[in-house]
Structure formats: C-alpha cells, structure tokens
Amino acid sequence: MPAITTTHLKIGMEVHVELATSSKMFSRTANIANPQYYDAAPNTLVDPVVAALPGVLPVMNRRAVEMAMMVGMALGCRIARFTKWDRKNYFYPDLPKGYQISQYDLPLCADGELEFPVPEASDGTTRRVGIIRVHLEEDTGKLSHELPGGRPYHGSLVDLNRAGTPLLEIVTHPDLTSAQDALAFARELRNICRFLGVSEGVMQRGHMRFEPNVNVLVTTDDGREHATPIVEIKNLNSFRAIRDAIDHEHHRQVEAWTSDGIVQAPGNKSTRGWDDSNGATVLQRQKEEAHDYRYFPDPDLLPVVVSDTWRQKIAARIPELPIQRRARYRRELDLSASDALALTDDRNLCRFFEESIEAMKAIAEAKIPARRAGGASAKLLLNAGAKRANERGCPIEKLGITPTQIAQIIVLREQERIGSTAADELFGLLCETDADALTVARSNNLIQVRDQGRLESWCTEAISAQPNAVQDYLNGKDAALGRLVGQVMKLSGGQADAKAVRAGLVKKLHRE
Amino acid sequence: MTLDLDEIRHVARLARLRLSDQELELYRTQLSSILDHIAKIGELNVDGVEPMAHPSDLTNRLDDDVVEEALPRDVLLALAPEVEDSFLSVPKVLDGAES
Numbered sequence: 001m002p003a004i005t006t007t008h009l010k011i012g013m014e015v016h017v018e019l020a021t022s023s024k025m026f027s028r029t030a031n032i033a034n035p036q037y038y039d040a041a042p043n044t045l046v047d048p049v050v051a052a053l054p055g056v057l058p059v060m061n062r063r064a065v066e067m068a069m070m071v072g073m074a075l076g077c078r079i080a081r082f083t084k085w086d087r088k089n090y091f092y093p094d095l096p097k098g099y100q101i102s103q104y105d106l107p108l109c110a111d112g113e114l115e116f117p118v119p120e121a122s123d124g125t126t127r128r129v130g131i132i133r134v135h136l137e138e139d140t141g142k143l144s145h146e147l148p149g150g151r152p153y154h155g156s157l158v159d160l161n162r163a164g165t166p167l168l169e170i171v172t173h174p175d176l177t178s179a180q181d182a183l184a185f186a187r188e189l190r191n192i193c194r195f196l197g198v199s200e201g202v203m204q205r206g207h208m209r210f211e212p213n214v215n216v217l218v219t220t221d222d223g224r225e226h227a228t229p230i231v232e233i234k235n236l237n238s239f240r241a242i243r244d245a246i247d248h249e250h251h252r253q254v255e256a257w258t259s260d261g262i263v264q265a266p267g268n269k270s271t272r273g274w275d276d277s278n279g280a281t282v283l284q285r286q287k288e289e290a291h292d293y294r295y296f297p298d299p300d301l302l303p304v305v306v307s308d309t310w311r312q313k314i315a316a317r318i319p320e321l322p323i324q325r326r327a328r329y330r331r332e333l334d335l336s337a338s339d340a341l342a343l344t345d346d347r348n349l350c351r352f353f354e355e356s357i358e359a360m361k362a363i364a365e366a367k368i369p370a371r372r373a374g375g376a377s378a379k380l381l382l383n384a385g386a387k388r389a390n391e392r393g394c395p396i397e398k399l400g401i402t403p404t405q406i407a408q409i410i411v412l413r414e415q416e417r418i419g420s421t422a423a424d425e426l427f428g429l430l431c432e433t434d435a436d437a438l439t440v441a442r443s444n445n446l447i448q449v450r451d452q453g454r455l456e457s458w459c460t461e462a463i464s465a466q467p468n469a470v471q472d473y474l475n476g477k478d479a480a481l482g483r484l485v486g487q488v489m490k491l492s493g494g495q496a497d498a499k500a501v502r503a504g505l506v507k508k509l510h511r512e
Numbered sequence: 513m514t515l516d517l518d519e520i521r522h523v524a525r526l527a528r529l530r531l532s533d534q535e536l537e538l539y540r541t542q543l544s545s546i547l548d549h550i551a552k553i554g555e556l557n558v559d560g561v562e563p564m565a566h567p568s569d570l571t572n573r574l575d576d577d578v579v580e581e582a583l584p585r586d587v588l589l590a591l592a593p594e595v596e597d598s599f600l601s602v603p604k605v606l607d608g609a610e611s
Contacts, residue, residue, distance in 0.1 A: 021577050028580040042598045043585050051588060063577035084565040091528050093602040106565075143605060147597055157599035160588075292526055297565050305571045 002220035007254050011182050011246060012174035013129075014211040014232075015189060016167055017199050018139060019067045024050065024164035025138045026058030026101060026301075032161045033139075033207055035200060042159040050164045052096040057300050060085075064166035065108070065304060067198040068136045069314045071168060072109025074192050074321055075131045079311055083108045085301040088293045093158050094140035102169075104295040107135035108304075114172070115323055116188035117341055119180050124330060124337035126323070129185055130173035139165040168198075174213065179246035186210055186242055187345075191322040194347045203238050210236045214249045215264060218257055227264040228253040232271045233281055245274040248281055325350065333357075333374025342382050348397050353377060355403035356410075363411055376410045384427035400431040408437030412447075419498055422446040448497040455488075455496060459504045462487035473509060481505060513547045515540050 018033035027049035030037045037045060048056045072079055086104035112131035117124065141163040143156050170189070176182045190208055193199040201207050215230045231253065233245050249272075262268070272281040320328070326340040335343070343353050360373045368376075385396040392399070409426050412418045418426060418441055429440050441447050449455065462484050463470055469487075472480035481502065488501045520540045524531050531539065585598065594601040 023577050023579045028575065028578060029582045030579045041585075043588055043600070044582060046583050046585075046588050047580075048583060051583065051591065053591075059573060059575045061577050062574035065574065082565075089526075093600075093605060144599075145604065153596065153601075154604065155594075155596070156602050156605045157596060158602060159599055292522075294526070299566065301566075302568060302573045303565045303571050304574070 002222040002224070004218055004254070004258070005221050006219045007250070008217040008219075009177055009179070009246070009250050010174045010215055010217060010227075011176035011178075012213045013170075013172045013176065013182065013185065014213065015170040015172075015186075016139075016209045016211075017071070017170065017189075017193055017201075018207045019064050019166040019168060020197075020199050020207075021061055021063045021067065021166055023061060025061055025064050025136070025166040026164060028059075028061075029164070031165050033165050033199070033205075038205065040161055042161060045161040046163070050096070050160055052098075058101065058298075060301065060304070061166060064136060066314050066317075067166070067196070068108050068134065068168055069306070069311070070196050070318055071170070071193065071198055072112065072134045073315055073318055074196055075109070075112035075114050075134065075170075077109035077112030077131060077134055079306055080106060080108055080110070081306055082106065082303060083306070084303040085298045086295045087298045088137075088295055090293060092140070093156065094143055094160075095163060096141075096160070100138060100140065101298055101301065102137035102295075103135035107133040108306075109134035114185065114189060114192070116181075116184045117323070117326070117337070119184045122337055124326065124340070127181060127184075129175040132171045132173055134168060134170050137167050137169060139163065139167040176212075179243045179250070182212060182246055183239055183243045186239060188322065191344065191347075195319055195321055195350075197347075206237050208237070210242050212236070212242065212246055212249075213269075214246055214253070216250060216253045216257070218254060226257060226261075228257050229262060229264050230269040231281070232269065234271055234273050234284065236274055241274050241276060244279060245281055248279065252281065322350075329374065329378075332370060333378070334371045335374060335378050339378045339382060342386075343378060346395065346397075348395060349381070352397035352403055353381060356381075356406040359404040359407035360410060362404075363407055365411075368410070368414055372414070373407075373410065376413065377406055380406060380409060380423065380427060384424045388428065388431065401427060402430075402434075405430040405437055412437055412441060416450075416497065416499075417441070417447050419448055419494070421494065422448070445493055445495055447495065448500075449492060449495045450497045450500055454492075455500055455504050456508075458488045458491045458496060459484075459501065459508050461491060462505070463508065470509065481509075513544060513551055515544045515547070 020034045021031050022034055023029060024031050027047045029047040029050065030040070030045050032038065032040055032045055049058055069079055083103060083106050085101055087099040088102045088104070089099040091098055110133045112134070113128050114131060115126045115128050117126050139162050141158055141160040143158055145153060145156055147153050147157070176185060190201040193208070194201045199207050211232055211234055213230055213232050216228045218226045218228065220226070231249055233249065236242050236245055256262070271284045273284050275282050322344040325344050329335040329340040329343065330337065344350050356377045357370065357373050360368055381396055385399065388399055389396045409423055409430070413423050422441065425444070426437060426441055426446055429444060430437060433440060466484055466487055469480045469483040473484070484505050485498060485501050488496050488505070489498065517536055517540060520536050520543065589595045589598070589600070592600045
C-alpha cells in the first residue's frame with residue numbers, strides 16, 4: 001500500500017446563534033437568551049403558541065428579523081428582497097408542534113464571507129471563509145434525563161423555555177483548513193455577534209452551538225488523493241471542544257482510511273458527538289429517516305419583503321466591527337496585533353479602553369498624543385488589569401476602576417511621578433475606591449521622590465551599607481549597580497525615581 | 513401514479529400512525545388518487561408564472577418585540593398527560609436532539 005505523504009483538513013461550519021431579543025421568534029413570551037430571563041424556572045416561558053395549543057397563530061418578531069439582517073450585512077451577505085417561512089416536519093418532544101419553523105429555499109441572507117485574524121500571525125494577517133447562507137428559525141425545548149439535583153429518572157423531562165427562541169443558522173463553505181482556524185473563525189463570529197448586540201454569546205448557556213463538517217484529503221506517495229467520508233460533529237458549545245473535536249477527527253479519519261480505505265461517497269456522511277471526558281468523537285445512532293423533513297411553506301406565516309428603505313435603516317445600525325477596530329487601533333494608536341486582538345475580544349473591554357483614551361483627552365494638562373495614550377492604556381489594561389481580572393474571575397472593565405482613573409494613572413506615569421511598580425499597585429488600589437489617582441498615590445506614598453537632597457542621602461546610605469557591591473562595581477562589574485539601586489529603593493520604600501537613583505549612584509561612585 | 517404498500521408504511525411511520533392492513537390498503541388507494549390529481553395539475557404549462565409562497569398577497573406581518581404574559585405553569589402542566597417535578601414527562605428518548 002502506498003505511504004501517506006500529506007493529510008489536509010477540510011472543514012465547513014454550521015453555527016446556531018440564539019438571538020437576544022426580549023420576546024420569542026413567533027410569540028411574545030420572554031426569551032430565555034435575553035439576560036433578563038436567564039434564570040427563569042423550567043416551563044415558565046411558555047405560551048399557547050409554543051405549547052402548540054389548537055387554534056393559535058404565530059406572529060413574527062420584527063426585531064429578530066432585523067438582527068438577522070444585521071448579522072447578514074456584517075458578513076457581507078446579500079439580503080433577500082423576498083423571503084418566506086417553511087415547516088421542517090419531525091416528531092420530537094422538544095417541539096410540541098411537530099415541526100420547526102425555518103427557512104428552506106429562500107433564506108434571508110446569502111453569499112457572504114467572514115474575515116478572521118490568523119491566530120499564529122503576529123502581523124495581523126487574516127483569512128477568509130465563505131458564508132453560504134444565514135437564515136432564521138426557532139430553537140427547540142430542552143430534554144434532560146435527570147431530575148434536578150442529579151436524581152435519575154426513567155423517562156425524559158421536557159423544559160419548553162427555550163422553544164421558540166429566535167435562532168440564526170449560519171452555514172459556511174468548507175474553507176477552513178485547521179482546528180486553529182476553525183477556532184479563530186468561531187471566536188470572530190462570536191465577537192461580531194456581540195459587537196452587533198444580537199447575542200450575548202455565552203457559550204456555557206448554549207447561545208452559540210457549532211457543528212463542524214470535517215473530512216481529510218489524504219495524499220499518498222503515488223501522487224493520488226483520497227477524500228475521507230464527511231463527518232458532522234454535533235452541538236459543540238465551547239471553543240476548546242471545537243479545537244479538540246476537529247483535531248481528534250483529523251487523526252481518527254486518517255487512521256480509519258488507513259485501515260478500511262473507505263472514501264467519501266454519496267450517502268456515507270455520518271454524525272458524531274463529542275465526548276469531552278474521553279476526548280473523543282463518538283458515532284451517533286442515526287434516527288431512521290431523520291432527513292425526511294417534508295419541508296413546505298408555512299401557511300400560518302406571510303412572506304417578508306425587505307424594501308431598500310428598511311435595508312438602509314438596518315445597515316445604518318451596524319457599528320464598527322472588531323476587524324475594522326483592530327485595524328484602526330494598529331493604524332491610529334500603534335498597538336501591536338496581539339494587543340489589538342486582546343482588546344477587541346470583548347465589546348465591553350473595547351468600549352472601556354476607548355473611554356480611557358477619551359478621558360485622557362479631557363485631562364488638558366496631560367497633552368498626551370493619542371498614540372502614546374493608546375499604547376499606555378492597552379498595556380495597563382492587559383497587564384495590571386488582566387492579572388487582577390484573572391485572579392478575581394471577573395472582566396477587566398468590572399474590576400471597579402474607572403476609565404478616568406486609568407487615564408489619571410497614565411498621566412502620573414507620563415509625568416514620571418510614579419514608577420511602573422507603583423502604577424500597578426495604584427491600579428489595584430483604584431479598583432477599591434472612587435478617589436482620584438493622585439490622592440491615592442500620595443496617601444500610599446507612591447509618588448516618586450526626585451528631591452535631590454533626599455536622593456543623595458539614600459545613595460550615601462546605600463553605598464556605606466553595601467561595600468561589597470561598591471567594590472564589585474568599581475572592579476568593572478556593572479551588574480553590581482543593580483544591588484545598590486535596590487538598596488536605595490528599599491530605603492525609600494519604593495518611592496525613589498529609579499532612573500534618578502541610578503544616575504545619582506553612578507555620579508557618586510565615580511567621584512570616590 | 514400508484515403507491516406501493518411500503519411507501520404507505522413509510523409515510524405512516526413519519527406521521528407516527530399505526531395502521532392495520534385494511535387501512536394501509538385504503539390509504540394506498542386514496543393517496544394514489546390524490547397524487548394522480550396533482551400530476552394532472554402538474555401537466556399545466558406554468559412558464560413565466562411566479563411561484564406562490566402564500567395564497568394571500570399580504571406581506572410583513574411583524575410584531576414589536578414587547579414581552580407579554582406567559583402561560584401560568586400549572587395551566588401548562590395540567591395539559592400534559594404526564595408531569596414530573598416542574599417538567600413535562602415523556603417516554604425516554606435518545607440523546608442528541610435534531611435541530
């Protein structure tokens with residue numbers, strides 16, 4: 001048998017996004033994907049339409065349609081002028097109607113692309129993945145097989161709170177070529193949805209579910225190519241699961257092909273689930289005739305026609321998206337690609353960052369150029385901020401420090417009134433108080449002493465306390481100076497201006 | 513167009529209907545004649561006729577996104593043949609719901 005020379009992954013994504021409207025897709029009961037209703041008790045967000053009581057009629061949520069249009073536009077899709085609703089028929093206890101309302105042949109949005117930052121590139125390189133379609137449908141209820149508290153149950157338990165939540169289905173071309181890229185795509189899509197304000201994108205709550213379609217192109221040393229059968233991995237709802245499941249499929253499919261030689265053919269696509277605890281994909285039993293959905297236009301719903309005026313009105317609501325923001329941060333603020341990426345990872349952090357720069361402009365005496373201000377704020381947020389956010393398990397912008405206080409720290413630092421260690425400490429202190437940075441720095445003795453008299457006396461004291469260091473330094477060991485600087489910093493309680501100390505020591509030592 | 517009994521069994525299974533042999537034969541005859549009728553309509557020349565998504569000419573019946581009252585839970589649960597805790601109870605189904 002010819003040996004394998006290369007294997008290439010080919011991945012297409014199907015993504016479901018729960019929209020955070022206030023009410024459901026086809027009725028006006030509260031939507032569990034909206035933060036206000038996250039903790040609703042089971043079966044308290046159900047109405048006659050969701051429960052499919054006789055005689056009810058669905059009425060579409062305008063906001064859901066508009067949110068779907070926003071996502072379509074952000075992904076560069078063509079927005080259909082005419083779109084309609086279809087019934088996808090199947091019996092399952094998570095949908096009392098016996099069908100899901102979806103869009104079959106006339107989706108709201110089609111033919112777009114998503115540009116995402118290449119994770120391993122430090123220069124801001126991006127890749128693109130084609131979007132086939134974006135359509136609206138409704139989410140289903142939830143089934144569980146355990147009672148609250150983990151008690152086993154002989155049957156299945158149905159909670160219909162989630163049924164009828166507006167659900168966006170996004171389908172990509174199989175343009176992704178690695179697990180890392182699939183992950184970067186997923187993160188970017190989540191960012192876009194969050195920036196648009198259409199979804200909270202909380203993965204643990206199932207706001208976004210990813211279903212990669214994966215196969216591998218195996219090339220052998222006889223120059224032939226063999227495509228493995230396509231596997232759809234169902235319902236991944238964490239970034240780690242996306243990466244790990246695709247990596248696992250890559251290896252598994254190559255191994256399977258090596259042992260059985262089966263290649264992609266009509267009808268041999270299969271479905272697998274991700275077993276997180278074993279780190280492996282598992283074949284799922286196919287429900288008989290699962291794909292016989294007998295789609296037909298829903299007679300209960302009227303078509304939607306999107307006029308130019310409506311389309312333009314929605315287009316005007318689209319904010320600056322993460323990728324544009326990153327480019328601007330790099331262009332206008334000189335941020336590195338990785339800093340720009342870290343800041344745009346979250347809409348709220350991004351706003352907080354921009355507010356701190358605005359606050360700096362408001363401190364007239366500061367006169368810090370935007371480039372310096374941006375770099376300084378990014379550094380402070382992504383070091384002092386990220387460190388504390390990690391420790392406390394809370395987002396940087398919610399640590400308690402305000403954008404104005406951030407600006408004040410930066411101003412003190414720019415004026416060389418505080419050192420870098422003091423800036424970090426001050427950051428921590430300001431998370432706990434509304435007082436201004438200068439007051440807090442003063443009362444905690446963080447302001448650098450540059451008074452020549454005091455600096456000199458500390459230097460003299462350090463020199464007499466560390467005769468060995470002095471000798472080493474005079475013998476040409478420049479590193480010994482660091483020990484003397486350290487001594488002065490200790491004597492000053494960290495308040496001495498390190499730069500001035502260094503200069504003062506050198507001057508003194510050379511005089512001796 | 514004549515349907516065979518396996519096709520009737522397939523459709524019945526999709527609709528969760530358990531049919532007797534007499535019923536299978538009855539529906540085979542009835543559904544076949546319905547399909548014959550549709551086939552006749554299918555012979556019409558409809559070149560240039562726009563497909564109709566809905567018999568009404570109305571479009572864009574959209575509601576504002578304003579929350580209204582939900583069904584009280586006890587009312588909902590009272591409608592179900594079987595209830596457990598605050599859930600509707602059904603015979604055990606496999607994991608991995610379709611969506």
